[in-house]
Amino acid sequence: MQISFTKMQGAGNDFVVLDETRGPLGLSAAQYRWLADRHFGVGADQILSVRPAPQAMAGQVDFEYVIHNADGGEVEQCGNGARCFARYVFDKGLTRQSRLRVLTKAGVITPQLQPDGRVTVNMGRPRLAPQEVPFDSVGLTAQRVGRADVWQLPLQGVAGLDAVQVTVLSMGNPHAVQRVDDVASAPVQQVGAAIERHAAFPQRVNAGFVQVLARDRIALRVFERGAGETLACGTGACAAVVAGILWDALDSRVDVVTRGGVLTIEWSADPACDVLMTGPAETVFEGTVCIPELSD
């Protein structure tokens, strides 16, 4: 099957974007994996499928978008992807609105194109209750840091560590955030992979490593569920800032320095309030590709 695609990136987190506004392409998980493969396919951290608003929600949302990780699994939310999505539908002439209501698996988000080319997305409220992550805290102990629970997560000797301390929350997708002294030398690969598949996270988890540089600036690396370490993770940046504010280590507007660029996150510290994320979203190239017949 031959398909057209657009390659995009937001702070170096890269995407293959597929236009499914005229009907679903019906790709299998193996075909998503193939598209994401950097050696045999196009190469991406995630695949974004752009769909029309479902009929039952016409008038309430403008579009729907579906996210698949590089491992082929469908997931709930993607911050950098949400910005690329908004840039894509506007630049392709699929809408003339600069503010959109977009249905995702985790609910409705509202991206807004900014005059400087960046995109701000209202990512909704953070979900802090363990069952909403989901996070199975049975048998684990927590300590209170500021207003956050910091859980002792056993690792059984991964990277020489018995346990790591994480704050757990959902931005529509699950995150476990830990504070480190030096993010550059943090064992993100080994510890991130162990946290991603830790038994306490029944749907696996994205693992964030945060170095607090100032009350309005952090450095962040994220080992993403289903994709490994990426150059930036938008929901990971939101989760890190929410955790840092709850630890009383950050103010309400924070620049997040990732390996691929800077994202600005705003949150008022009220759990009922939404998190705002602002950052870049750019098209890299367009192409067509012949996808092999692959089933799972």
Ligand SMILES: N[C@@H](CCC[C@H](N)C(=O)O)C(=O)O
């Ligand atoms: N890169 C994304 C997050 C993509 C999904 C994530 N790997 C998950 O499995 O939840 C972002 O920018 O938020």
